[in-house]
Amino acid sequence: MSELKLLKHHLSFGGRVAFYSHRSVSTKTPMKFAVYHPPQEYKVKVPVLFWLSGLTCNEENFITKAGAQMWASHHGIMLVCPDTSPRGTNLPGEHESWDFGSGAGFYVNAVTPGWSAYYNMYDYVVKELPEIVASNFNADMDRVGISGHSMGGHGALVLGLRNPDLYKSISAFSPIGAPSLCPWGQKAFTGYLGEDRELWKEYDASELVRKVRRNDIVLVDQGTEDEFLMEQLKLEYLVEACHETKFPLKIRMQRDYDHSYYFIASFIKEHIEFHAENFDKL
Numbered sequence: 210m211s212e213l214k215l216l217k218h219h220l221s222f223g224g225r226v227a228f229y230s231h232r233s234v235s236t237k238t239p240m241k242f243a244v245y246h247p248p249q250e251y252k253v254k255v256p257v258l259f260w261l262s263g264l265t266c267n268e269e270n271f272i273t274k275a276g277a278q279m280w281a282s283h284h285g286i287m288l289v290c291p292d293t294s295p296r297g298t299n300l301p302g303e304h305e306s307w308d309f310g311s312g313a314g315f316y317v318n319a320v321t322p323g324w325s326a327y328y329n330m331y332d333y334v335v336k337e338l339p340e341i342v343a344s345n346f347n348a349d350m351d352r353v354g355i356s357g358h359s360m361g362g363h364g365a366l367v368l369g370l371r372n373p374d375l376y377k378s379i380s381a382f383s384p385i386g387a388p389s390l391c392p393w394g395q396k397a398f399t400g401y402l403g404e405d406r407e408l409w410k411e412y413d414a415s416e417l418v419r420k421v422r423r424n425d426i427v428l429v430d431q432g433t434e435d436e437f438l439m440e441q442l443k444l445e446y447l448v449e450a451c452h453e454t455k456f457p458l459k460i461r462m463q464r465d466y467d468h469s470y471y472f473i474a475s476f477i478k479e480h481i482e483f484h485a486e487n488f489d490k491l
Contacts, residue, residue, distance in 0.1 A: 213345050216241070222282035223248035226272055231341065235333035236295040237326060242338065243272040244346070249285035256352035256488040257287045257342060258481070259334065263359030264393070265312045268292045271358070274470040280478045284485040287348055291338055293360070295327045308393050309400050316364030317412050319401035328401055334364070335372055352491050354378035354484040358473055359437070362429070363388055366414035370421045378487035380428040380480045382473050383435055386447030387415040393441050415446040418456040426457045428483050430476050432466030
């Protein structure tokens with residue numbers, strides 16, 4: 210495991226927002242992530258909520274815009290926010306569009322030539338980053354949840370569904386519910402995973418809920434005025450699959466809200482409370 214470097218930190222609600230960098234084994238590149246260290250961490254091990262951001266974002270978006278620190282401090286929850294992709298590999302086409310390549314890792318392990326060497330965000334988030342958190346911070350890795358927004362909401366659902374032993378609670382804002390059926394997902398999956406649609410299913414929440422069982426509720430918030438709802442998010446397919454399999458999805462359609470961080474900030478308190486309640490049950 211490479212050395213962890215503290216880049217900067219700021220006091221916040223009795224705790225500390227800190228930004229770190231390290232050399233990643235999974236991506237073979239330098240990676241950055243942000244952490245909110247709640248004040249309780251100075252005395253006891255605290256539960257951890259991983260947050261996955263969306264297209265074009267990095268490790269700073271959520272921790273800067275969502276207003277989550279107040280509630281994380283109140284409940285004694287550590288927030289961990291990774292970047293959304295490797296940076297600086299300079300693969301052909303990596304920087305040509307905002308919805309593929311840099312800032313758009315889609316939380317998959319790529320298998321296509323070139324991309325497979327670096328774009329392994331699934332392994333980075335599921336394996337490498339939890340090991341770093343466990344080794345360096347006062348974290349209770351028996352109480353871990355995952356959440357995210359848009360592409361990161363897709364990631365939170367997929368990683369949570371595929372790794373129930375790691376993630377004890379799952380929530381999402383405006384997730385891409387059926388990436389195999391939308392332009393964003395089809396572009397990313399073709400680029401990272403090739404033409405094998407059976408492999409696509411392993412990263413598609415609307416497919417995973419048909420074969421994964423959970424007893425606890427998965428919480429999703431979605432704005433009714435989200436400009437990406439119909440063309441890109443395809444939540445109707447996720448809802449239909451959950452209905453058919455009796456999967457415990459709780460989806461809340463929030464009237465007149467859009468896709469922005471203003472939406473996230475409006476309901477982040479309830480999501481952190483949702484995870485805190487799940488942690489208390491363990």
